[in-house]
Amino acid sequence: MENTTLTHIETLSSTTPNSFILSPILNTTATTPTLHVLQPVSHVQSVIIDPDKNKTHTNKESKLLIKQEQSDYTSRSEEQLLARHIPTSNQLRKTLVTPFQLNPRESLNGLSTISMSMANIGGHLMSTLNPAHLPESTGGYHFSSLPNDLASSYKHSRSSNPDLSSPSNSSNSSNPPSSHHHPSKRHDEGGDPTRKRAVRLQKNRDAARECRRKKKEYIKCLEERVTGLETQNKALIEELRQLKELYCQREESNTNKTTTSTR
């Protein structure tokens, strides 16, 4: 069943130029920036939900897939947000209900295809989001929908609290993340090896923090996408059901007419 997912997606995007795929990208045209808007796609380069890739690609390639998606999301959305002087994506996520648009009308067959592929997408994403199946195994995250400043202040207050910090967490961790950019500190970088090491560790600490933050954001984004696709899938299935019903009714009335006219 999973093997058909990519096929459906490819069919959807390659044969119907007006098709849309859900993407965690901000809508640049809407007056109110929203997540989960439908984005036109001309190719499927960043579709992460290819089951074959998850199965057959090496670990490294899977990582690259993740990276591709992630960078697509972070770079584009954050650039757009900055350019438009609006809150961060996390803040948007918190304040905005994820809206939904259905695909342009398709034929019955097309509808059926879309519905099925969406179901596959949702199902596979769900399994993908299982930490055990993720290439990068992480647990759940509970504050990623908070605005960035809230999340970071939480982290900072936590790590800067001497009672809460870990033993290995020496005086370095109480520094603000950007503290190593301070000119005076930079001036010391070329000094003794222990100083160099301290600087490197501090940088890596910050990098790890940032990496985790991005990962959480990405996971959250994927989860929202799953929710959205499931909603869309339900709507399409319902629409298909109604259209089928209508079609059957018309067929029935047509046959009734022909039989009465032939008598």
Next chain:
DNA sequence: CGCTAAGACCGTCAGACGCG
């Protein structure tokens, strides 16, 4: 109330990767 398992988060290390 103490114990324990699970989850969240952190710092560090190691390896991959990109860049100059």
Next chain:
DNA sequence: CGCGTCTGACGGTCTTAGCG
């Protein structure tokens, strides 16, 4: 090729929920 950055993996602490 060296260096910086990113990120998976590992092991640690802390918190919390559930149980006896």
